Amino acid sequence: MEYTRYLLDNGLRVLVNSDYNSPMVAMNILYDIGARDEDPSLTGFAHLFEHLMFGGSANIPDFDSPLQMAGGENNAYTNNDYTDYHLTLPFQNLETGFWLESDRMNELAFSQDSLDVQRKVVIEEYRQRYLNQPYGDAWLYLKPLAYKVHPYLWSTIGKEISHIENARLSDVKKFFYGNYAPNNAILTLSGSIKPEEAHELAKKWFGPIPSREIKIRNIPQEPVQTDYRYLEVQRPVPSPAVYIAWHMGDRFSREYYILDLLSDILSNGMSARLFLRLVKDRQLFSDIDAYITGDRDPGLFVISGRLASGIAAESGIKAIHEEIARIISEPIAERELNKVKNRAESQFLFSNMNVQNKAMNLAYFEWLGNADMIGCEMDLIRSVTVAEIKATAENVLRETNCSCLVYINNGEK
């Protein structure tokens, strides 16, 4: 992906990808602040704050209406590591996006009403996504089982509802000035826009915003796990389910690419091993998946599945470990490895098909260190060898590095 990079005096990085095939421009702002930066007694705050970013800024009482008036649409998300805001507009009205995003980076309105309502909205989001679904609270248990020290131990939505209820307007102000700043953000654009024009608009609207002092993060790192961890929860679920997690390397480690491919070998697609062997041949699971969490700090390699009717969780867990043992004892065929590499390559192409995805990818890789990394991703994936997968599986997928969460049916309907 071609792009031009600018650095404003206040520290804001601006990256522009011109794509004149689109009638739109996508604008993405990534703030380098996520759930891992939260105070352990105020978890869920980064995400709650994301909601407040729509409650009006110093000069604009409401974010959404003017954007919609300009034919735009927007959304945002928060994860463990960062917070992302994205919008798309017809290219004719792009300046409205600059006007809106720069005003809320400059200063929020800090409205008590907005805080009161958004606390309620986020609590309903908590209930809808995590409490009102079978197996919905799995990650609320799995993360603190796997992490004891690192803030990845809590979920983006927060450890508990009371943390959201307890958020005060003074916390909101402190959070804003401590984290939302041009020198802690990346602005990317993709679509019908010339790089020079985007640069001029960025200087005009974002240039006057002062840089702010950002505390250097000091995140406690997770000590090496030394024993197998197991937790059983009883729920009125239709069938047992298992979630097995192993600690792995960070986003910059070679392990990241190796285990990403291994998770594909195990479960990406209908010819993947866990699906063919455990769902179809042995009919132990009705559904199974393997994936990496993809976090910036050391993350997790996870295998999760729902057991088939009448199958006990232990049999499922045993079968998963047998599949892992096979990865280590029998070399993976070159064709099988090439298959998942080809698939990764095409998924990468398919993920760059519209301006919003392009702006988002550009911001993400720039946040990782440098947007040029986009061009290296495929080479890194292609370079993974059969021997590396075996060695990494042996090193990571060990019992003492493993946390296992099991849902057991408690007999209620």
Place this chain on the structure above:
Amino acid sequence: MDRKTIPEIKTVTRLPLIHTENTRLSNGIPVVIIAAGTEPVCRVDLVFEAGSRYQDNIFQASLTNQMIPEGTGNLTGGSIAEEFEFYGSYFNISADRDEADITIHSLEKHLEPVLSLMSQVLIHPAFPEEELNIIKANRIESMKVDDQRVESLARKQFNKEIYGENHPYGIVGEIADITGIKSAALTSFHSRFYNQSHCRIMITGPHPDQYLPLVDQYFGINWPVNGDQKITALPELPTILPCVPKRCIITRPDAVQTAIRIGKPLFNRLHPDFQGLTIVNTILGGYFGSRLMSNIREEKGYTYGIASHLLSLRDSGYFVIGSTVKAEVWEETITECMKEIDRLCTEKVKTGELELVRNYLTGQIQRSLDGPFQLADQLRALWMHDLDLNFLSVFMELINAITPEEIRDLAARHLHPANLTVVAAGPMKSSD
């Protein structure tokens, strides 16, 4: 600098230029070709009139669709999937009430082997009984999970209420319906509906001239219509009886929230009021700044989200509001929804709000056409009714011309609160 004033807004009134072309394969299958995109990837949609409305047994249509890639005479499901995945390509299968499809995404350079394989899979599926049993068992497991979700309970009940639980559009499959289906039923459904006369194909990508001969080779020349092949006429849809508005309560004491559906059967895109009512629906609950979102979420904080939709089926359509709300406020939410609808039916929308919705909708149309595959999705939805992009040009004109009076009258004609069916599923707590 002036941060108070919004930069000048330009109203967009024209659709972006899009190149489509209609043609036919050698065996007569109609094809739409969309030239779009810059990346070396393409998509082929094989669309069949093989939705659940045509089935004799519940689940026959969806299981036929799901079982097509599960094996041919000499290939297993696993080896078929392996080969697709080796080429970095993938396919999606789906079946709804009217249509069923197989959508292939492929790198341009591998399109030929991918189409060759897919033509064998599609034309000669074996429907092995063992695979079917596994798929049935897994479907039952996921239905058990769904049956614990108030959202899916409310959705199923709403569907039964508006079309009647015996009408092909209203039938909702339950676990008991799936167990008796045998492979023979799928073979029969496949031969009746997955054939040349009930098929349409859409081809999308930057170089469609290169793909068309390949598509014709594998789905045209290699798939001739035999002289003695009987063409099954599509069964007529039974008359949809008028919907008597009802209020249904499903009590689930353990649920944490209440799922709500409010709506009624209406009409599809071919109805002269459809486009106007789409604008009405947008104002009510069709975008983030809608009246329902402003009232129920942004003012009261009762829910994470609420939205309304106008859905278009081949021979009908319906209007529905959906939300999952805090358990104690379900009745109040329904009352507020009715108030908002009533306000649309009786009061004229203010100029500022209408202006905003006009601009939002034109932006939305442009957005929906951005990127080759989003564009293909839009055209697919129109093509079901034999409509093309002209439908959107006309819609653009209406968006810019419709008056507040027309909006009010459309709402009053079609969305009167007394005619709406309400379904609520949850613990059924009360606020007092």
